[in-house]
Amino acid sequence: MDLWQLLLTLAVAGSSDAFSGSEAIPATLGRASQSLQRVNPGLRTNSSGKPKFTKCRSPELETFSCHWTDGVRHGLKSPGSVQLFYIRRSTQEWTQEWKECPDYVSAGENSCYFNSSYTSIWIPYCIKLTSNGGTVDQKCFSVEEIVQPDPPIGLNWTLLNISLTGIHADIQVRWEPPPNADVQKGWIVLEYELQYKEVNETQWKMMDPVLSTSVPVYSLRLDKEYEVRVRSRQRNSEKYGEFSEVLYVTLPQMSPLACEEDFQFPWFLIIILGIFGLTVILLLFIFSKQQRKEN
Numbered sequence: 001m002d003l004w005q006l007l008l009t010l011a012v013a014g015s016s017d018a019f020s021g022s023e024a025i026p027a028t029l030g031r032a033s034q035s036l037q038r039v040n041p042g043l044r045t046n047s048s049g050k051p052k053f054t055k056c057r058s059p060e061l062e063t064f065s066c067h068w069t070d071g072v073r074h075g076l077k078s079p080g081s082v083q084l085f086y087i088r089r090s091t092q093e094w095t096q097e098w099k100e101c102p103d104y105v106s107a108g109e110n111s112c113y114f115n116s117s118y119t120s121i122w123i124p125y126c127i128k129l130t131s132n133g134g135t136v137d138q139k140c141f142s143v144e145e146i147v148q149p150d151p152p153i154g155l156n157w158t159l160l161n162i163s164l165t166g167i168h169a170d171i172q173v174r175w176e177p178p179p180n181a182d183v184q185k186g187w188i189v190l191e192y193e194l195q196y197k198e199v200n201e202t203q204w205k206m207m208d209p210v211l212s213t214s215v216p217v218y219s220l221r222l223d224k225e226y227e228v229r230v231r232s233r234q235r236n237s238e239k240y241g242e243f244s245e246v247l248y249v250t251l252p253q254m255s256p257l258a259c260e261e262d263f264q265f266p267w268f269l270i271i272i273l274g275i276f277g278l279t280v281i282l283l284l285f286i287f288s289k290q291q292r293k294e295n
Protein backbone atom coordinates (compact mmCIF):
# COMPACT_ATOMS: atom_id res chain seq x y z
CA MET A 1 0.00 0.00 0.00
CA ASP A 2 1.51 3.27 -0.97
CA LEU A 3 1.26 6.51 0.95
CA TRP A 4 -1.53 7.89 -1.24
CA GLN A 5 -3.73 4.85 -0.59
CA LEU A 6 -2.97 4.94 3.12
CA LEU A 7 -3.96 8.60 3.32
CA LEU A 8 -7.21 7.88 1.49
CA THR A 9 -7.93 4.93 3.77
CA LEU A 10 -7.46 7.14 6.81
CA ALA A 11 -9.58 9.87 5.29
CA VAL A 12 -12.45 7.49 4.53
CA ALA A 13 -12.17 5.83 7.94
CA GLY A 14 -12.15 9.24 9.61
CA SER A 15 -15.21 10.43 7.73
CA SER A 16 -17.32 7.46 8.67
CA ASP A 17 -18.51 6.41 12.11
CA ALA A 18 -20.50 3.48 10.79
CA PHE A 19 -17.67 0.99 11.17
CA SER A 20 -16.86 -0.93 14.29
CA GLY A 21 -14.77 -3.93 15.28
CA SER A 22 -12.99 -6.28 12.92
CA GLU A 23 -15.26 -5.64 9.97
CA ALA A 24 -14.07 -2.09 9.73
CA ILE A 25 -10.79 -2.85 8.01
CA PRO A 26 -11.91 -4.69 4.85
CA ALA A 27 -14.92 -2.43 4.42
CA THR A 28 -12.76 0.64 4.72
CA LEU A 29 -10.19 -0.72 2.33
CA GLY A 30 -12.92 -1.56 -0.17
CA ARG A 31 -14.26 1.95 -0.02
CA ALA A 32 -10.81 3.42 -0.21
CA SER A 33 -9.98 1.48 -3.34
CA GLN A 34 -13.30 2.52 -4.85
CA SER A 35 -12.43 6.13 -4.29
CA LEU A 36 -8.97 5.48 -5.67
CA GLN A 37 -10.47 4.06 -8.83
CA ARG A 38 -12.43 7.23 -9.27
CA VAL A 39 -9.28 9.24 -8.79
CA ASN A 40 -7.18 6.95 -10.93
CA PRO A 41 -9.15 4.91 -13.48
CA GLY A 42 -6.02 2.99 -14.44
CA LEU A 43 -6.47 0.69 -11.44
CA ARG A 44 -9.76 -0.59 -12.83
CA THR A 45 -8.16 -2.30 -15.80
CA ASN A 46 -5.54 -4.97 -16.13
CA SER A 47 -2.12 -3.80 -15.12
CA SER A 48 -0.89 -4.48 -18.63
CA GLY A 49 -3.33 -1.72 -19.64
CA LYS A 50 -3.78 -3.09 -23.13
CA PRO A 51 -7.14 -2.72 -24.86
CA LYS A 52 -8.82 -6.02 -25.72
CA PHE A 53 -11.84 -6.98 -27.76
CA THR A 54 -14.84 -7.69 -25.56
CA LYS A 55 -17.59 -8.44 -28.04
CA CYS A 56 -18.61 -8.41 -31.68
CA ARG A 57 -22.34 -8.58 -32.35
CA SER A 58 -24.67 -8.39 -35.32
CA PRO A 59 -28.29 -7.80 -34.29
CA GLU A 60 -29.88 -8.60 -37.67
CA LEU A 61 -27.26 -10.04 -40.06
CA GLU A 62 -27.07 -6.70 -41.85
CA THR A 63 -24.69 -4.64 -39.71
CA PHE A 64 -22.31 -5.41 -36.86
CA SER A 65 -20.18 -3.69 -34.28
CA CYS A 66 -17.19 -4.61 -32.16
CA HIS A 67 -16.29 -3.28 -28.70
CA TRP A 68 -13.09 -3.23 -26.69
CA THR A 69 -11.88 -2.35 -23.25
CA ASP A 70 -10.40 1.00 -22.43
CA GLY A 71 -6.72 1.20 -23.19
CA VAL A 72 -5.15 2.87 -20.21
CA ARG A 73 -1.48 3.17 -19.42
CA HIS A 74 -0.11 4.42 -16.12
CA GLY A 75 -3.50 6.00 -15.47
CA LEU A 76 -3.12 8.26 -18.46
CA LYS A 77 -5.53 7.65 -21.26
CA SER A 78 -4.19 8.75 -24.59
CA PRO A 79 -7.21 9.23 -26.81
CA GLY A 80 -6.93 8.48 -30.49
CA SER A 81 -4.06 6.08 -30.09
CA VAL A 82 -6.26 2.97 -30.31
CA GLN A 83 -7.31 2.02 -33.83
CA LEU A 84 -9.23 -0.87 -35.33
CA PHE A 85 -8.29 -2.34 -38.68
CA TYR A 86 -10.06 -5.05 -40.64
CA ILE A 87 -9.65 -7.23 -43.69
CA ARG A 88 -12.18 -9.52 -45.29
CA ARG A 89 -11.81 -12.16 -47.90
CA SER A 90 -13.51 -11.26 -51.15
CA THR A 91 -14.22 -14.23 -53.43
CA GLN A 92 -10.90 -16.11 -53.34
CA GLU A 93 -8.24 -13.89 -51.91
CA TRP A 94 -7.83 -11.77 -48.86
CA THR A 95 -7.82 -8.14 -49.83
CA GLN A 96 -4.30 -7.60 -48.81
CA GLU A 97 -4.44 -4.26 -47.09
CA TRP A 98 -5.92 -3.66 -43.67
CA LYS A 99 -8.52 -0.91 -43.71
CA GLU A 100 -9.35 1.27 -40.76
CA CYS A 101 -12.67 1.17 -38.95
CA PRO A 102 -15.33 3.04 -40.96
CA ASP A 103 -17.19 4.46 -37.94
CA TYR A 104 -15.87 4.87 -34.38
CA VAL A 105 -18.92 6.85 -33.24
CA SER A 106 -22.27 5.16 -33.93
CA ALA A 107 -21.89 2.18 -31.55
CA GLY A 108 -20.55 4.25 -28.64
CA GLU A 109 -17.20 4.66 -26.95
CA ASN A 110 -14.45 2.13 -27.73
CA SER A 111 -16.34 0.56 -30.58
CA CYS A 112 -16.43 0.25 -34.32
CA TYR A 113 -19.67 0.13 -36.29
CA PHE A 114 -19.89 -1.56 -39.68
CA ASN A 115 -22.98 -0.39 -41.55
CA SER A 116 -24.60 -2.50 -44.25
CA SER A 117 -22.18 -1.23 -46.88
CA TYR A 118 -19.34 -2.80 -44.91
CA THR A 119 -21.14 -6.00 -43.91
CA SER A 120 -21.04 -9.16 -45.98
CA ILE A 121 -22.12 -12.59 -44.84
CA TRP A 122 -20.44 -15.95 -45.44
CA ILE A 123 -17.14 -14.09 -45.68
CA PRO A 124 -14.44 -14.30 -43.03
CA TYR A 125 -13.41 -11.06 -41.38
CA CYS A 126 -10.31 -10.47 -39.33
CA ILE A 127 -10.05 -7.45 -37.09
CA LYS A 128 -7.15 -6.13 -35.06
CA LEU A 129 -6.64 -3.43 -32.48
CA THR A 130 -3.54 -1.34 -32.51
CA SER A 131 -2.31 0.89 -29.77
CA ASN A 132 0.33 3.44 -30.73
CA GLY A 133 1.02 1.43 -33.85
CA GLY A 134 1.46 -2.00 -32.23
CA THR A 135 -1.13 -4.77 -32.53
CA VAL A 136 -2.62 -5.59 -29.11
CA ASP A 137 -5.52 -7.89 -30.01
CA GLN A 138 -6.87 -9.72 -33.03
CA LYS A 139 -9.78 -12.00 -33.89
CA CYS A 140 -11.48 -13.53 -36.90
CA PHE A 141 -15.14 -14.43 -37.47
CA SER A 142 -17.90 -14.53 -40.00
CA VAL A 143 -20.89 -12.23 -39.46
CA GLU A 144 -23.45 -15.04 -39.22
CA GLU A 145 -21.50 -16.45 -36.27
CA ILE A 146 -21.93 -13.30 -34.19
CA VAL A 147 -25.69 -12.80 -34.54
CA GLN A 148 -27.52 -11.91 -31.34
CA PRO A 149 -30.95 -10.46 -32.09
CA ASP A 150 -32.54 -7.57 -30.26
CA PRO A 151 -35.32 -8.57 -27.85
CA PRO A 152 -38.78 -9.54 -29.13
CA ILE A 153 -41.42 -6.87 -28.45
CA GLY A 154 -45.15 -6.46 -27.87
CA LEU A 155 -45.73 -9.47 -25.62
CA ASN A 156 -49.37 -10.15 -24.81
CA TRP A 157 -51.54 -13.07 -23.84
CA THR A 158 -55.08 -14.42 -24.20
CA LEU A 159 -56.98 -16.97 -22.16
CA LEU A 160 -57.51 -20.32 -23.88
CA ASN A 161 -59.61 -22.18 -21.30
CA ILE A 162 -60.13 -22.83 -17.63
CA SER A 163 -60.30 -26.31 -16.13
CA LEU A 164 -63.64 -27.66 -14.86
CA THR A 165 -62.41 -27.48 -11.29
CA GLY A 166 -61.62 -23.80 -11.76
CA ILE A 167 -58.04 -24.24 -10.57
CA HIS A 168 -55.93 -24.21 -13.73
CA ALA A 169 -55.97 -22.24 -16.96
CA ASP A 170 -54.21 -22.39 -20.32
CA ILE A 171 -53.10 -19.22 -22.07
CA GLN A 172 -51.65 -18.27 -25.44
CA VAL A 173 -48.67 -15.89 -25.37
CA ARG A 174 -47.88 -13.79 -28.46
CA TRP A 175 -45.07 -11.43 -29.39
CA GLU A 176 -43.48 -9.68 -32.33
CA PRO A 177 -40.00 -10.21 -33.75
CA PRO A 178 -37.32 -7.60 -33.03
CA PRO A 179 -38.24 -4.66 -35.32
CA ASN A 180 -34.83 -4.51 -37.01
CA ALA A 181 -34.81 -8.20 -37.99
CA ASP A 182 -35.97 -8.72 -41.57
CA VAL A 183 -37.99 -11.87 -40.94
CA GLN A 184 -40.64 -10.97 -43.54
CA LYS A 185 -38.34 -11.46 -46.50
CA GLY A 186 -36.62 -14.33 -44.74
CA TRP A 187 -33.22 -12.62 -44.60
CA ILE A 188 -32.96 -13.97 -41.07
CA VAL A 189 -34.87 -16.86 -39.49
CA LEU A 190 -35.38 -16.57 -35.76
CA GLU A 191 -36.43 -19.07 -33.16
CA TYR A 192 -37.83 -18.07 -29.80
CA GLU A 193 -37.56 -19.39 -26.28
CA LEU A 194 -40.33 -18.57 -23.82
CA GLN A 195 -39.65 -18.63 -20.11
CA TYR A 196 -42.18 -18.20 -17.32
CA LYS A 197 -42.44 -18.41 -13.55
CA GLU A 198 -44.69 -17.51 -10.68
CA VAL A 199 -43.94 -13.98 -9.53
CA ASN A 200 -42.48 -15.18 -6.26
CA GLU A 201 -40.38 -17.98 -7.68
CA THR A 202 -36.71 -17.53 -8.49
CA GLN A 203 -36.31 -20.28 -11.09
CA TRP A 204 -37.62 -19.66 -14.63
CA LYS A 205 -39.25 -22.56 -16.48
CA MET A 206 -37.93 -22.87 -20.03
CA MET A 207 -40.00 -24.03 -22.98
CA ASP A 208 -38.58 -25.64 -26.11
CA PRO A 209 -37.61 -23.15 -28.84
CA VAL A 210 -40.34 -22.43 -31.42
CA LEU A 211 -40.29 -20.79 -34.84
CA SER A 212 -43.76 -19.25 -34.38
CA THR A 213 -44.40 -15.96 -32.61
CA SER A 214 -47.01 -17.40 -30.27
CA VAL A 215 -47.11 -20.41 -28.01
CA PRO A 216 -49.60 -21.92 -25.55
CA VAL A 217 -48.64 -22.19 -21.89
CA TYR A 218 -50.60 -24.86 -20.07
CA SER A 219 -51.84 -25.43 -16.58
CA LEU A 220 -51.21 -22.10 -14.86
CA ARG A 221 -52.87 -21.68 -11.47
CA LEU A 222 -55.66 -19.16 -11.34
CA ASP A 223 -54.65 -17.97 -7.88
CA LYS A 224 -51.05 -17.13 -8.89
CA GLU A 225 -49.52 -14.29 -10.82
CA TYR A 226 -47.00 -15.14 -13.54
CA GLU A 227 -44.10 -13.48 -15.31
CA VAL A 228 -43.32 -14.35 -18.93
CA ARG A 229 -40.34 -13.35 -21.07
CA VAL A 230 -39.09 -14.32 -24.53
CA ARG A 231 -35.70 -14.21 -26.22
CA SER A 232 -34.63 -15.15 -29.71
CA ARG A 233 -31.68 -16.45 -31.66
CA GLN A 234 -30.88 -17.11 -35.25
CA ARG A 235 -32.15 -20.56 -36.14
CA ASN A 236 -29.56 -23.27 -35.44
CA SER A 237 -27.31 -20.80 -33.71
CA GLU A 238 -26.26 -21.07 -30.09
CA LYS A 239 -26.32 -17.57 -28.73
CA TYR A 240 -29.55 -15.95 -27.70
CA GLY A 241 -30.08 -12.20 -27.64
CA GLU A 242 -31.34 -10.33 -24.60
CA PHE A 243 -34.71 -11.11 -23.04
CA SER A 244 -37.81 -9.10 -23.84
CA GLU A 245 -39.48 -7.00 -21.19
CA VAL A 246 -41.39 -9.11 -18.68
CA LEU A 247 -45.10 -9.69 -19.32
CA TYR A 248 -47.19 -10.00 -16.16
CA VAL A 249 -50.10 -12.42 -16.36
CA THR A 250 -52.92 -12.10 -13.82
CA LEU A 251 -55.61 -14.66 -14.49
CA PRO A 252 -59.31 -13.86 -13.96
CA GLN A 253 -60.51 -14.70 -10.46
CA MET A 254 -63.30 -17.26 -10.18
CA SER A 255 -65.73 -17.84 -7.26
CA PRO A 256 -64.07 -18.21 -3.84
CA LEU A 257 -64.36 -21.99 -4.16
CA ALA A 258 -61.99 -21.86 -7.12
CA CYS A 259 -59.10 -21.13 -4.80
CA GLU A 260 -59.58 -24.38 -2.89
CA GLU A 261 -57.57 -27.44 -3.83
CA ASP A 262 -59.31 -30.21 -5.82
CA PHE A 263 -59.66 -32.59 -2.89
CA GLN A 264 -60.95 -29.96 -0.50
CA PHE A 265 -63.96 -29.22 -2.63
CA PRO A 266 -66.15 -32.30 -1.75
CA TRP A 267 -65.16 -32.18 1.94
CA PHE A 268 -66.33 -28.62 2.17
CA LEU A 269 -69.76 -29.57 0.76
CA ILE A 270 -70.05 -32.71 2.85
CA ILE A 271 -69.38 -30.83 6.07
CA ILE A 272 -71.98 -28.16 5.26
CA LEU A 273 -74.53 -30.79 4.24
CA GLY A 274 -73.74 -32.77 7.38
CA ILE A 275 -74.31 -29.80 9.69
CA PHE A 276 -77.47 -28.90 7.83
CA GLY A 277 -78.77 -32.48 8.04
CA LEU A 278 -78.04 -32.79 11.77
CA THR A 279 -79.82 -29.50 12.44
CA VAL A 280 -82.92 -30.68 10.58
CA ILE A 281 -82.97 -34.00 12.47
CA LEU A 282 -82.55 -32.19 15.78
CA LEU A 283 -85.38 -29.76 14.97
CA LEU A 284 -87.66 -32.62 13.89
CA PHE A 285 -86.88 -34.47 17.10
CA ILE A 286 -87.67 -31.44 19.28
CA PHE A 287 -90.80 -30.71 17.27
CA SER A 288 -92.13 -34.25 17.56
CA LYS A 289 -91.43 -34.33 21.32
CA GLN A 290 -93.34 -31.06 21.80
CA GLN A 291 -96.25 -32.40 19.80
CA ARG A 292 -96.31 -35.56 21.91
CA LYS A 293 -96.38 -33.39 25.09
CA GLU A 294 -99.28 -31.35 23.75
CA ASN A 295 -101.15 -34.57 22.94
Ligand SMILES: *[C@@H]1O[C@H](CO)[C@@H](O)[C@H](O)[C@H]1NC(C)=O
Binding pocket: 046, 047, 048
Ligand atom coordinates in the same frame (compact mmCIF):
# COMPACT_ATOMS: atom_id res chain seq x y z
C1 LIG B 1 -4.53 -9.37 -17.57
O1 LIG B 1 -4.75 -9.75 -18.91
C2 LIG B 1 -4.15 -10.99 -19.25
C3 LIG B 1 -4.39 -11.27 -20.72
O2 LIG B 1 -4.51 -10.09 -21.41
C4 LIG B 1 -4.77 -12.09 -18.41
O3 LIG B 1 -4.17 -13.33 -18.71
C5 LIG B 1 -4.57 -11.76 -16.95
O4 LIG B 1 -5.23 -12.73 -16.17
C6 LIG B 1 -5.14 -10.40 -16.64
N1 LIG B 1 -4.82 -10.06 -15.25
C7 LIG B 1 -5.72 -9.54 -14.44
C8 LIG B 1 -5.26 -9.23 -13.06
O5 LIG B 1 -6.88 -9.31 -14.78
Ligand SMILES: *[C@@H]1O[C@H](CO)[C@@H](O)[C@H](O)[C@H]1NC(C)=O
Binding pocket: 102, 103, 115, 116, 117, 118
Ligand atom coordinates in the same frame (compact mmCIF):
# COMPACT_ATOMS: atom_id res chain seq x y z
C1 LIG C 1 -22.07 3.45 -44.55
O1 LIG C 1 -21.21 4.44 -44.08
C2 LIG C 1 -20.56 5.20 -45.08
C3 LIG C 1 -19.65 6.19 -44.42
O2 LIG C 1 -18.97 5.64 -43.37
C4 LIG C 1 -21.57 5.91 -45.93
O3 LIG C 1 -20.93 6.58 -47.01
C5 LIG C 1 -22.55 4.90 -46.51
O4 LIG C 1 -23.56 5.57 -47.20
C6 LIG C 1 -23.15 4.09 -45.37
N1 LIG C 1 -24.02 3.07 -45.94
C7 LIG C 1 -25.27 2.88 -45.52
C8 LIG C 1 -26.02 1.80 -46.21
O5 LIG C 1 -25.76 3.56 -44.63
Ligand SMILES: *[C@@H]1O[C@H](CO)[C@@H](O)[C@H](O)[C@H]1NC(C)=O
Binding pocket: 154, 155, 156, 157
Ligand atom coordinates in the same frame (compact mmCIF):
# COMPACT_ATOMS: atom_id res chain seq x y z
C1 LIG D 1 -52.93 -6.92 -24.78
O1 LIG D 1 -54.15 -7.13 -25.50
C2 LIG D 1 -55.27 -6.48 -24.91
C3 LIG D 1 -56.51 -6.89 -25.67
O2 LIG D 1 -56.24 -7.35 -26.93
C4 LIG D 1 -55.05 -4.99 -24.92
O3 LIG D 1 -56.14 -4.35 -24.32
C5 LIG D 1 -53.78 -4.68 -24.13
O4 LIG D 1 -53.51 -3.30 -24.19
C6 LIG D 1 -52.62 -5.45 -24.71
N1 LIG D 1 -51.48 -5.25 -23.84
C7 LIG D 1 -50.30 -4.87 -24.29
C8 LIG D 1 -49.21 -4.73 -23.29
O5 LIG D 1 -50.12 -4.63 -25.47
Ligand SMILES: *[C@@H]1O[C@H](CO)[C@@H](O)[C@H](O)[C@H]1NC(C)=O
Binding pocket: 161, 162, 163, 164, 168, 169, 170, 219
Ligand atom coordinates in the same frame (compact mmCIF):
# COMPACT_ATOMS: atom_id res chain seq x y z
C1 LIG E 1 -58.36 -26.94 -22.10
O1 LIG E 1 -59.03 -27.71 -23.12
C2 LIG E 1 -58.27 -28.76 -23.64
C3 LIG E 1 -59.10 -29.45 -24.71
O2 LIG E 1 -60.01 -28.60 -25.27
C4 LIG E 1 -57.87 -29.75 -22.56
O3 LIG E 1 -57.05 -30.75 -23.09
C5 LIG E 1 -57.13 -29.02 -21.49
O4 LIG E 1 -56.84 -29.88 -20.43
C6 LIG E 1 -57.96 -27.85 -20.98
N1 LIG E 1 -57.21 -27.13 -19.99
C7 LIG E 1 -57.53 -27.06 -18.74
C8 LIG E 1 -56.70 -26.23 -17.86
O5 LIG E 1 -58.50 -27.64 -18.31
Ligand SMILES: *[C@@H]1O[C@H](CO)[C@@H](O)[C@H](O)[C@H]1NC(C)=O
Binding pocket: 199, 200, 224, 225
Ligand atom coordinates in the same frame (compact mmCIF):
# COMPACT_ATOMS: atom_id res chain seq x y z
C1 LIG F 1 -45.27 -12.74 -3.18
O1 LIG F 1 -44.76 -12.73 -1.86
C2 LIG F 1 -45.12 -11.57 -1.12
C3 LIG F 1 -44.45 -11.65 0.25
O2 LIG F 1 -43.96 -12.90 0.50
C4 LIG F 1 -46.64 -11.50 -0.97
O3 LIG F 1 -46.99 -10.34 -0.27
C5 LIG F 1 -47.25 -11.46 -2.36
O4 LIG F 1 -48.65 -11.50 -2.28
C6 LIG F 1 -46.77 -12.66 -3.18
N1 LIG F 1 -47.28 -12.50 -4.51
C7 LIG F 1 -47.84 -13.48 -5.18
C8 LIG F 1 -48.33 -13.18 -6.54
O5 LIG F 1 -47.95 -14.63 -4.71
